[in-house]
Amino acid sequence: MPKDHSDPIADLRRNTSVPFEQARAMPTSVYTSEDFVEAELKHVFGKDWYCVGRADALSKTGDYVTAELAGQPIVVLRDADHQLRAMSNVCLHRMSTLLQGRGNAKTIVCPYHAWTYNLDGNLRGAPAMSQNDAFCKDHYRLPQVRCEEWLGWVFVCLDPDAEPVAVQLAEVADMIAAYDMTNYSESFYEEHVWDTNWKVLAENFMESYHLPVCHAGTIGGLSKLEDMVCPPGRPAFNYHTILKDESLRIAMAHPTKNDRLKGEERKTTYLLALYPSLMITLTPGYFWYISLHPKGPGQVHIRFGGGMSNDFAEDADISENFTQLKTLLDEVNVEDRGCTEKVFNGLCSDAATPGHLSHLERPNYDFAQYLMGKIAAGLGE
Ligand code: FES
Ligand SMILES: [Fe+2]
Incomplete structure (x- = not known):
């Protein structure tokens, strides 16, 4: 019998009202319902910070990146005063919308007229407007949007009342201080669209329970379930850690340049899920990230970037290291795409029933609590 998807918020409220020790995966309606996407855009993506990438990708005057945040087209750029501006x-x-994708522009020229x-958003000039008496170019300025940089990440937010990124994520900064996240350079950046719900991909990132199986062809053998630690989440993020096998040399702390990390930290990977949708894999040697935005219930827009720690920048084999990293990440991504698109396919079926969560899926439980909290707050509850 087809399931009743008439009230996904009520479904999620029931789902999140049980303690972690009895929790199940989120109800199918929160992945498939158009109404739920509307609620997410309004109460989650319209209220919280969304990451558009790394500041080092916007290092020169005129470097820009565009985004569509909760339906609002936004451009983030490095202005003439060298400030980041959204x-x-x-x-x-x-x-018309103005700029597209990522690039560099001396001025912003509308593609229509x-x-x-x-x-800085001020209108500089407009052709053939001298005969409209009411037109004055000085009265035109593109509306400004909040933009903050934190540890090399660039975030934008549509809500004037949202707490600053650095306040929300202060605990993350302390926790990974010795990794010095500003000391990594982005060497690739791509945008993709996958046929799955954004939360399926976010949740896939939040648990490493799937590594041995989904990633059997790549990193599966290098990560053991018993070496995964999943502490309870915090209001603005969750995280877990895994130990990587030393044979994955590029994931280790640099043997001579990195004395910041000690003991087991030197091979510890942090998997940070910064709500709602920035997922960072931070190893002592490299980092990569995905920043997600829903495109309806069944598709996710993905910003995917990463690179090596600057500790490796002067090594003779830096280009081999980078090639090895990118090849590995691309292969891992193919596996994750397969798994997350299969999950979406499965949970759209009438037979789909959410099962219980493993202790290794603690972050998934915390993510569901965050979502419910944001939506309830948005509804004034
Ligand atoms: S719409 Fe931009 S110049 Fe006309
Ligand atoms: Fe994965």
Whole structure:
């Protein structure tokens, strides 16, 4: 019999009202319902910080990246004063979007009639507008959006009242201080769309329970279930750690340049899920991340980037190290794509019933609590 998906918020409320020791995976309706996506865009993505990538990718004046956050086109750029700035990416004439993707621009020229904006959002000029008496270019400025940099990450937020990133994530900064997350350089960045719900991919990242099986062809043998630690989550993030086998040399602390990490830390990987949708794998040798945004219930937009720790920058084999890293990540991604698209396919079926969670899925439980909390707060509960 087809399931009743009429009230996904009520389904999630029931699901999140049990203690972790009895918890099940989230109900299917929160993955498949259009109404639930609407609630997420309004109460989660419209209220919280969304990561558009690394600051070192926007290092030169005019470097920009665009995003569509909760339905709002936004551009983030490095302005003429070398400050990061976020603003509306919608022209103030007949409302075309302005810039696309990632790139560098001296000015922002609308692709429709060439109204042209400075990097601070002020209108610089507009062709053939001298006969409209009411038009004054000084009255036009692209609306500004909150933008913050934290440990090399660039975040934007549509809610003027959201707590600053550094306040929400202060505990993360302390926890991984010795990794010095600013000391990593992004050497690749891609955008993808996968056919799965954004939460399926987020949750896939939050648990390493799937590593031995889903990733049997790559890293599965290098990570043991007994070496995974999943502490309870915090209000703005969850995390878990795994030990990587020393044979994955690029994941280890640099033997001579890194004396910041001691003992087991030198081979410890942090998997950080910074709510709602920035997932960072931080190893002593390399990092990679995905920043997710829903595209309806059945698709996720993915920003995928990463690179090596700067400790490796002067090594003779840096380019081999990077090639090895990118090859590995691409192979791992193919496996994750297969698993997460299969999950979405399965949970759309009438037979889908959420099962109980392992102790290795503690972060998934905490993520569900976060989502329910944001939606309840948005509804004024
Ligand atoms: S819509 Fe941008 S210049 Fe006309
Ligand atoms: Fe995976």
